[in-house]
Amino acid sequence: MKPYFVVTLLIFSFLCTSCISNKDVVYLQDKVGTTNNNLVITEIPKPYRVQVSDVLSINVKALDPELVGIFNPVSEEGGSGAQSQTGLYFNGFTIDVHGNIEFPILGEINVLGFTTQEIEEKVKSELLKQYFKENAELFVTVKLAGLRYTVTGEGGGGVFTLFQDKVNIIEALANAGDLPDTADRKDILIVRQYPGGQKIHHIDLTDIKAMKSPFYYIQPNDMILVKPLKRKSLGAGQTAIQNITTIASILSVLVSTYFLTRNL
Helix, strand or coil, X not given: CXXXXXXXXXXXXXXXXXXXXXXXXXXXXXXXXXXXXXXXXXXXXXXXXCCXXXXXXXXXXXXXXXXXXXXXXXXXXXXXXXXXXXXXHHHCEECCCCCEEEECXXXXXXXXXXXXXXXXXXXXXXXXXXXXXHHHCCEEEEEECCEEEEEEECCCXXXXXXXXXXXXXXXXXXXXXXXXXXXXXXXXXXXXXXXXXXXXXXXXXXXHHHHXXXXXXXXXCCEEEECECHHHHHCCCCCHHHHHHHHHHHHHHHHHHHHHHHHC
């Protein structure tokens, strides 16, 4: 009976350790049990400060539209308006290695480390100083030409661009097709660009505390790396039913082999 007991024990252990539980796949769980249904997260992400290679969309408006035509790129449809991602790449203002953009009339403007609001104020101030009069009723808007990020690892990935000012990591992953059950949501890696180089950060998306993390909201050029769960290497199914099917197949082969060798 001992061999049967050992086989039964092995099968039971395999079932218990191979299945992917809800704790591994459910986002933002209250693991401590201290929160309630009216949880409010008051953490506000810090404004993004532009870096080298970022592309800016800058639009200038005034009482006389003809006066600002030189500052606004022409869209693919022939007018000055919303542009496609390709149009923004060619007509937007790319920050060079020195942190400057080349702006019509004004020439080089250093914007490295500025927020978009600070750039708006700087461009407006320089335009009023060098080109316009105070009564021009000048209005300047500066935005990032899309929030570009990369997702790679378990479940595939790709390079994506969202035209939003603020995107959290769950929204970013959902836009990329979401994660499969075999993805390790407890240790998502974020490779983030800084003036001094790149750094790798970790975030646990199964814990509600992730919403207070400084990495919960992604930034332009972030790389999101998704690792597989360790149990995936066992080659087992994701659910108990799949595991039972696998074990039944294995036992069927073993039983058939046993009787064949016994009859020889």
